[in-house]
Amino acid sequence: MDLNYSEHEENFRSEVRGFLAAELDPALAENVRLGKQLSKQDHEGWHAKLNARGWLAPNWPEEHGGAAWDAVRRHIFEEECALAHAPRVVPFGLSMLGPVLQKFGSPEQQAFWLPRILSGEDWWCQGYSEPGAGSDLASLRTTAERDGDRYIVNGQKTWTTLGQHANMIFCLVRTDRSAKQQEGISFLLIDMNSPGVEVRPIVLLDGSAEVNEVWFRDVGVPVENLVGEENKGWTCAKFLLTHERTNIAGVGFSKAGLEAVKRIARHSRSGGRPLSENPHFAARVAQAEIDLMAMATTSLRIVSRAAAGQAPGVESSMLKVQGTIIRQEINDLARRAAGVYAMPFGSEALDGSNSGLPDPVDAGPVAAQYFNNRKLSIFGGSNEIQRQIIAKSLEGPGQ
């Protein structure tokens, strides 16, 4: 057991820091720090810089253009990116579809789609959830009927994050209506520019419009866009869901978030002293920090333990639950720390640039972030589903 980073690892950290210092636009980082919505160009520009450096796909094998880093390197990279307020890498192509194609895709599919993910030629989104299905993925109703060399797709997907930017969507569709539940489902790649595809934004309670509904009305999809076998899409889906997801615990984001809380607390005055010195507030922050220190180690332990290609199902469920609890607690602390300055909607009142009035607290739209991040425990497999998976795993023998 050795909790110190090796010299190689420390060198790697320096390399990452150097890259971030050179390549990350400070104005973009500031927008990330303040929790503002980024434009499509913001994301694409950052992806391109990472890709140029060979760092866009840390967990892909080298043969497909990935960095093939081990767990510790990925951890270091994510931590440094989060602390520098780099934009989050959009995960749909890189962390979700990429591994599925590498595992289940044909050589032709791999050769065609994987480079386009890296180059940014395709922006992928995810067509899993459906209205009325919620956490119950297997009850999906979008259908794909074979018609010659095409599937004809009809149905509706929802909660499609950043779907407004995407030109491609990977979908779970029902290809055999007589089969029950998880059978008869296929994994299909669909061009969003096809006739019959319609995208409508869903405005969330914080005012953001990141998620969408997607309709398919008689959309034709070439059969070569089927990944894996017909009616065996659930295998891909399960792989994707339980596959080692990079940074599921969000340690880097929590670390950056906690730094933000501390910064706000240092600048807020309470009873003539900085809020950071208030014992009640300091206690909450300290407890979150202690939990986060432990979770960072839990995350590293689990990720290290999982041999390449192995799916740490139940452990990733644990990390998901604990990770969201901590992130949401940190969002709550930021909201509290900002005091009355958490109240303004959006950042208009805090911008300071368009008036002579002061911007007394370096708060950013902390309340909006608090509300927006309620999604963390709902989307991507709700925490209830994760607890169910954990509990289920305890029933088996050999535990």
Next chain:
Amino acid sequence: MDLNYSEHEENFRSEVRGFLAAELDPALAENVRLGKQLSKQDHEGWHAKLNARGWLAPNWPEEHGGAAWDAVRRHIFEEECALAHAPRVVPFGLSMLGPVLQKFGSPEQQAFWLPRILSGEDWWCQGYSEPGAGSDLASLRTTAERDGDRYIVNGQKTWTTLGQHANMIFCLVRTDRSAKQQEGISFLLIDMNSPGVEVRPIVLLDGSAEVNEVWFRDVGVPVENLVGEENKGWTCAKFLLTHERTNIAGVGFSKAGLEAVKRIARHSRSGGRPLSENPHFAARVAQAEIDLMAMATTSLRIVSRAAAGQAPGVESSMLKVQGTIIRQEINDLARRAAGVYAMPFGSEALDGSNSGLPDPVDAGPVAAQYFNNRKLSIFGGSNEIQRQIIAKSLEGPGQ
């Protein structure tokens, strides 16, 4: 709406205080305060004093020798008794069996048994739970077979609180084995001195021996000891379970417990100051006190609302859950407050009487109380069962 006590109510409070000052033995009160186990004589002596004053059965009607107080008076009485560290009135005869007999008992049964409860001639205990049944009361297996003018009872009861002192036990027994679940159950009064009854103590994790197992082997019970109709005992059981139970929230105990916590904290020094001035500890105490203030009002509201004879089922479940959460939190605070002086087992080390060594913290066996009171959320219908009752009540219409 008027949150002030009326003059009548204030006079009543003075009367109660006067009674307690005159009648409650200070040595007994001190043992209650320190959470020590009381002897049978302690309980009986206190019951006798209350009975002499006509205050032993606050919620019985006057015709049966009760005080017939309204909710506010009962609240005042319980609060004053708890703050004075009076022994808790043993509830099995007075709060449980008494109302059942008044509702379902024959005139003969009422005339015979009720006065004996008040006089202390009978000490009752409760035969509900069975090994392997836990919260699932309806699955009970103790049988009573009719044999002429007797029932022959066989089976086993458990978690029988203070059964070691009792001469009588009221039991749920199965009188029809072919009936399902809640049918075929009868409510029977059994003399513990009958041949074939055996009582064995169960030692709990805090070292206390308050609960017992009770065996019945071919125990003969006169048929006149059946309460209500044969095979309709579930009606009595439900009435008993949901009937307005005096002080289910334990407000008085929590108030006394919080006073004890504050006293310990004033006498414990931390960093050169009393622990009571430590902001982290003070915050925990304040939060418990705020919760308790609200619960005292919730309890009064609910008890006031319930007309005499009406059973506030779901509300008493809410009070049970919230009440145990607060009492257990206060037990935890007492344990923390005592610091290293929570560690000694029993009060031997803290007694101080048998050595020249100091008793630096006025702590009492706070750890034993903490462990013992884990029972609060388990016995008498576990908090899980209470939550189930609350959730069930939300399904109905008109909510």
Next chain:
Amino acid sequence: MNFDLSQERVMLQDSLRRFLRDRHSPQMQNAAQYPPGYDAGLWSGLAELGVFAALFSEKDGGFGGLGADIAVVFEELGRAGVTAPVTETCILGGGLLSRLGDSNQKELITGIMEGSCQIALAHAEPDGRYDLSFVSARAVPQSDGIVLNGQKSVVVNAQAADFLIISAREDGAADASEGISLFLVPSGADGIVMRDFALVGGGRAAEISIENLLVSEAARLGPAGAAFPVLEEVTAAAITATCAATLGAMISAADLTRDYLATRKQFGRPIGSFQALAHRMADMMIALEQARSAVILAAGHLEASRDVRELHASAAKNLIGRTGRLIAEESIQMHGGIGMTAEYGLGHLARQIVMADHRFGDTDHHLERFIALTAA
């Protein structure tokens, strides 16, 4: 001791609930993001119904004004998710005018009750956080009147208000309770610069810069330097109002959640039949009863002595802060995605519940205050 509402208050409750059911709609919530920050038609409807008069005592021409009236009115407003500056205009503005105003100043109360006059209290400052006695804005007498200078933070209802009540210090250190005066000033006066914005919890507020604002002696509300005790009194009333409104929103959020659990199906059955959710729903109901009691205690002690009043106000704000967060977060979580959408009513209620924690001192602030008050 009794917990029953008087006949009059039951009638007020009924008519207000009916009125809001008919007149209020979720669409109005969105309108509250834009100036003036509330629905003007609803405002005059509330006035016609006598809701504002119910918040004033008979000596001011109203027919209520006690804690119990506040509790009834605001619980209903909160249940319906109403965004409207009733606290600012009636409780704070009206409360200060009633307690401190001379006969001229008091004339505004009639306008308030009729719905034709709006007020905002410009008191909190950038460095003051939730400390009620923190005032660094200065009031300096000079030959032709008094000159005010300072900054005021997140002044709710500033843009729509006809009058501002501005706190400024005539004496003492920035956090001293002595030396604070209040000034009643038309909101359009020279020397008042506002930057206004929408609030996450609904409605609008402004950052205010007061720059050499010249007022007459007659603008002073009450005696010089003695405003703090009255500010504390009306703030206790505002806390009670906020707690009652939040309780109302919590009730509605719990109702929505209960209905959702009963009707929404997943894995072939209503999700409310899943025990993990059922038990959490039960915990929400228990929390709701606690919240209800806390509001009753705050309202019932609003006319008590200072110590008792403040103790119960702080207890209520702390408890509502905790239970409100629980109910808002659990309601969203148990709804799942739909609970996150702006379209569905829950999000609006959740924002009102959680953002109420940022008004008049948050959960922690009032815990500290409770500790100080009980230690005293």
Next chain:
Amino acid sequence: MNFDLSQERVMLQDSLRRFLRDRHSPQMQNAAQYPPGYDAGLWSGLAELGVFAALFSEKDGGFGGLGADIAVVFEELGRAGVTAPVTETCILGGGLLSRLGDSNQKELITGIMEGSCQIALAHAEPDGRYDLSFVSARAVPQSDGIVLNGQKSVVVNAQAADFLIISAREDGAADASEGISLFLVPSGADGIVMRDFALVGGGRAAEISIENLLVSEAARLGPAGAAFPVLEEVTAAAITATCAATLGAMISAADLTRDYLATRKQFGRPIGSFQALAHRMADMMIALEQARSAVILAAGHLEASRDVRELHASAAKNLIGRTGRLIAEESIQMHGGIGMTAEYGLGHLARQIVMADHRFGDTDHHLERFIALTAA
């Protein structure tokens, strides 16, 4: 960076687990309520197995002594629910002898490793609560040696110890970190009065009154007045040991609960299939992973610089305090009545878990310490 145990430690873990499975029984727990407070046969078995030697470095004649060794040994002891004064004798006593002892004093270490010598640290005092620097017992030199006077609180293993290490102040105020000395004294010395008692968490302790205890200069352990930094060091090791043992007990409590949920039936099905319990069991498993990480961090930083070591020790003690309470209480609750009985193993584990919070500073104490260390 890697989290794998060395080959040697895996072997130690295996052999200790096997030994305890064969030799340790719940009946021994009850024996620990009576003098000497532990099972003597088990103690010599542990010594023979080399468990104590694993807690000392090679320079002391052992073959371990690092944080990782402490974590492995104590997690196993905790899993089995062992009550034995290993922390007192090896970690505190042995740790102080190793760091401060002269060659004579160090000879005791061989006896400790062989299982023939026991030690207790008489340090905490009635008014000191958990403040490590609080020592009001006095050491006053006089012609024929040094005279000690004072009171020591809840000295674990006092009655069974062959030697006491007594802290006393030679200089400074009662809570100053400078001026504290340690003295190695045979436990039967004149001037030591003990009142011993059983502990809720198992084992025994004593209140000690030191009355004009005369010791020689040679009894002093290390230089005069400079003991605090070393006390802090061995306390960090004791905290790590306590956390690891508590983690072990938490694992066993969770195992018992998981098995109980799988086998116990109610309403016709295993109670673990009731979702409310299943989800709470999942939360326990998550808490357990957090606790495991906290122990790894404390153990892995035990040899680091003071600040880093203390930060992780306090973080671990706080997190173990919180997750331990959760797991102890939830395990009892989910078992129901059977979990309350002395006969069933869970009660013993729960007492060890909860009462560990009262040793070497509780959850709150270490939260405050963490705040102080991170603010520095």
